[in-house]
Amino acid sequence: MKVNQAEIVISAVSQKQYPKEPIPEIALAGRSNVGKSSFINKLIQRKSLARTSSKPGKTQTINFYRINDKFHFVDVPGYGYAKVSKKEREKWGQMMEEYFSTREFLRATVLIVDMRHKPSEGDQMMYDYLKHFDLPVIVIATKADKISKGKRHKHLQTIIQTLQMEDEDTIIPFSAETAEGKEYAWRALYPYLD
Template structure:
């Protein structure tokens, strides 16, 4: 997909702030530091629309990015970052749950998982949570460029088995560095738009 236009429209913390227009939405979920911002920037061919940070836990709002004036990427706060107070984590949890439960323009969720490691307990909980709400999930296995080509199949199998991935969902290995996996990701996401 060629992206000609991309801009952040709003950073929301509650339903009252979500955009009112009825464009389809693709949510992006993943633990802190998994590479959500890098994924967004690579997908839209922009360097810094989504701010990347070496400090995990930076995204604390639902960030709505309008793409080609036809759909939204919605960046959801990362999970699993320990240096956040329990109270803050609970607030994030409520905010994220409200979004996933109530948003009828949400068409699919991209769940980003670090390809280098088996999915964390939080990754497994998130996948189950999304399946509970009967949401289609596209698993993007980030940091593909860090894995030797001969070991990639093994890493893929570990993720598939750990998540107990459902037949309608896919795992796409992806590198924000090289762009590998970008075409496959767009081809899959277009099915929901």
């Protein structure tokens, strides 16, 4: 997809602030610092629409990005970062619960995992949580450029088995460095953008 227009609409902390326009939404989930912002920026060919940070736990709001006036990417807070207070984590949990359980425009979720490592307990919980809401999940296995071609199949199988991925869900090796997987990611998203 050629992206001609991309802008942040709002950083929301509650339902009252969500955008009102009835366009499809694709949520982006993943543990803190796994590369959600880099994924968005690579997909839309912008250097820094989504703010990247070397400090985990930076996304503390639900960020809505309008793309081509056609759909929203919705970046939700990352999980699994220990240096955030329990109270803060509970607040994020409530924010996400509210979004995932009430948002009628949500069509699918991109779950970003690090291809180099077995999915964490948080990744497994997130996948199960999304399936609880009957959401299609596109798993993006990022940092693919760090794994040799010969070992990739094994790494992907580990992710599929650990998450107990359902057959209808897709997994895509991806690299924000080389743009590998970018076209496949768009292709996986297309059915949900109408």
